Amino acid sequence: MKNIISLLIFLFIALEVTARCASDTIKIVFHTRKQASDQNDYGLVDSQHLVVSKVQYYISSLTLLGALGDTLYYKYLPILVDGSEDQILKISLQNDTKIHKITFDIGVDSTINFAGAHGQDLDPMHGMYWTWQSGYINFKIEGISPQCDTRKNRFQLHLGGYTAPYPTLQPVEGTLDTIGDAIICFDAFAYLMEVDLTKTHQVMSPGPEASRLSKMLARHFSILQWQTQ
Amino acid sequence: MKIVLVGSLVAVFVLLLFPSYHLDIPEHFPPMEYDLSQNPLSTEAITLGRALFYDPILSADGTVSCASCHSPYNAFAHTDHDLSHGIADRIGRRNAPALFNLGWHHSFMWDGAIHHLDMQALAPISSHTEMGSSLASVIDTLTTSSYYVELFFAAFGDSTVTGERFLKSLSQFQLTLISSGSRYDDMRSGHAEFSTQEQNGYRLFLDHCNTCHTEPLFTNQGFADNGLAIDSTLHDFGRMEVSGSKEDSLLFKVPSLRNLKYSRPYMHDGRYANLRDVLYHYAEEAIIRSEFSDNNRLSHRIELTANERTDLISFLRTLDDEAFVFNVAHHYPRNMLGK
Numbered sequence: 001m002k003n004i005i006s007l008l009i010f011l012f013i014a015l016e017v018t019a020r021c022a023s024d025t026i027k028i029v030f031h032t033r034k035q036a037s038d039q040n041d042y043g044l045v046d047s048q049h050l051v052v053s054k055v056q057y058y059i060s061s062l063t064l065l066g067a068l069g070d071t072l073y074y075k076y077l078p079i080l081v082d083g084s085e086d087q088i089l090k091i092s093l094q095n096d097t098k099i100h101k102i103t104f105d106i107g108v109d110s111t112i113n114f115a116g117a118h119g120q121d122l123d124p125m126h127g128m129y130w131t132w133q134s135g136y137i138n139f140k141i142e143g144i145s146p147q148c149d150t151r152k153n154r155f156q157l158h159l160g161g162y163t164a165p166y167p168t169l170q171p172v173e174g175t176l177d178t179i180g181d182a183i184i185c186f187d188a189f190a191y192l193m194e195v196d197l198t199k200t201h202q203v204m205s206p207g208p209e210a211s212r213l214s215k216m217l218a219r220h221f222s223i224l225q226w227q228t229q
Numbered sequence: 230m231k232i233v234l235v236g237s238l239v240a241v242f243v244l245l246l247f248p249s250y251h252l253d254i255p256e257h258f259p260p261m262e263y264d265l266s267q268n269p270l271s272t273e274a275i276t277l278g279r280a281l282f283y284d285p286i287l288s289a290d291g292t293v294s295c296a297s298c299h300s301p302y303n304a305f306a307h308t309d310h311d312l313s314h315g316i317a318d319r320i321g322r323r324n325a326p327a328l329f330n331l332g333w334h335h336s337f338m339w340d341g342a343i344h345h346l347d348m349q350a351l352a353p354i355s356s357h358t359e360m361g362s363s364l365a366s367v368i369d370t371l372t373t374s375s376y377y378v379e380l381f382f383a384a385f386g387d388s389t390v391t392g393e394r395f396l397k398s399l400s401q402f403q404l405t406l407i408s409s410g411s412r413y414d415d416m417r418s419g420h421a422e423f424s425t426q427e428q429n430g431y432r433l434f435l436d437h438c439n440t441c442h443t444e445p446l447f448t449n450q451g452f453a454d455n456g457l458a459i460d461s462t463l464h465d466f467g468r469m470e471v472s473g474s475k476e477d478s479l480l481f482k483v484p485s486l487r488n489l490k491y492s493r494p495y496m497h498d499g500r501y502a503n504l505r506d507v508l509y510h511y512a513e514e515a516i517i518r519s520e521f522s523d524n525n526r527l528s529h530r531i532e533l534t535a536n537e538r539t540d541l542i543s544f545l546r547t548l549d550d551e552a553f554v555f556n557v558a559h560h561y562p563r564n565m566l567g568k
Contacts, residue, residue: 114344114345115345116267116268116346116397117347117396117397119392119393119394122393123391123392123393124396125365125368125391125392131351131355131363132351132356133471134344
């Protein structure tokens with residue numbers, strides 16, 4: 001009984017202290033660029049006919065670092081990002097905290113992959129879990145391109161796998177030096193130009209191809225200060 | 230302060246509302262692989278899982294349930310079919326394995342494609358030759374069922390149907406399928422003695438079979454090549470189809486030898502109808518694949534005399550658990566599904 005009362009008192013004090021420190025809410029915006037703003041961006045005549053119909057991916061171990069390398073914020077559990085519209089993550093930080101760097105992993109690590117059914121963003125009902133072979137799909141991008149010699153010109157790239165020799169978890173980092181909101185932008189269009197859809201249009205299982213395509217993802221993420229219009 | 234006190238009261242209320250469920254595990258069993266702390270058992274969740282297991286609404290056309298291939302009267306195996314079949318009488322590539330002692334497994338399916346019990350149900354639900362449906366469709370169906378909404382409320386405190394809750398409740402029911410009441414188990418606990426013939430068979434088993442079919446679970450949970458010829462109509466290469474490694478060619482998960490009386494036919498493709506055929510295979514037909522260097526393959530045929538085969542089968546019969554097969558707590562919940 002004494003232990004329970006001590007625990008309750010500790011929890012109360014902890015709540016009070018926490019309430020007095022947090023004072024600012026910043027936004028991390030997840031944005032997906034799904035089309036070329038200028039048809040000559042990548043020198044491809046048919047770039048305007050590329051249609052990206054779906055972009056979904058997990059980010060995990062999201063970390064905000066200060067100038068001294070101090071951890072301002074850390075979230076291990078994966079967040080499911082749906083590129084169909086901007087997604088905003090609100091984070092509480094102390095007033096006027098400068099974010100020096102943002103890092104995260106694209107995907108779900110092996111610990112979570114092995115740990116059974118999860119809920120919320122990790123719930124298999126979101127369609128990001130392979131039913132025929134255990135494991136999360138770390139990154140999913142689908143659409144239509146005339147370059148695809150497939151049924152209805154569809155491409156489907158489902159990138160996953162968490163065991164050697166073809167893991168697909170990929171680190172991303174970006175330096176900011178900003179106070180305030182940030183935007184993490186994935187350029188789906190640029191990524192697909194690098195993929196070369198004339199040769200690669202269907203990846204649906206772990207393996208060397210998923211690993212290769214995963215390694216190309218990080219360079220199409222940009223992390224910038226977000227200024228509202 | 231008020232918030233903390235209220236929170237504590239809620240915690241106590243939840244514990245009272247969802248009493249835990251205790252599994253009866255014999256002392257000679259090893260520790261369970263399944264982490265119960267991630268899915269604490271409750272009577273209500275087990276009841277929900279049992280209803281789901283027997284309900285064909287999980288399939289695309291409402292005709293096939295888990296129990297359609299995993300019959301409780303056959304130790305939750307699929308008897309009288311070499312290859313299991315699903316909706317529209319579609320025939321699959323393999324024989325549905327028996328389900329028991331699943332909490333001790335760290336891989337599932339004949340090729341180990343599934344590595345956690347919670348996720349196993351996704352495979353048959355979405356397979357074209359089994360239930361032909363999808364998790365999303367199942368969630369939709371259950372959400373619109375007033376019957377299941379009530380069961381989810383009873384199990385989880387609110388009526389929200391999620392993939393996680395669906396899968397974990399199925400796991401909870403399957404975790405209760407513990408087979409530990411055979412004569413062998415009685416012998417291990419000191420409540421029975423083997424006959425001379427059974428003892429001879431046990432000795433033969435330890436000499437020739439225990440490496441792969443390791444007691445007391447009678448599987449080492451690994452993958453092995455037991456010398457089966459490739460069925461040219463199936464081209465099933467087992468573990469290699471999951472790992473992509475040629476070294477895993479023709480490796481299949483080692484099944485438990487418990488409840489063989491109830492769970493024939495045998496092997497991943499159900500090619501052997503009885504145990505004598507199995508022993509004949511090991512003695513006369515098994516292919517020794519010396520081109521592989523691993524230790525997961527049969528290194529020599531197991532040549533036993535006729536008497537030795539009889540003694541071995543006599544021992545294997547001591548692994549049959551009649552109490553498990555006839556346990557009404559595992560059977561079709563007639564009072565729930567009302568059919």
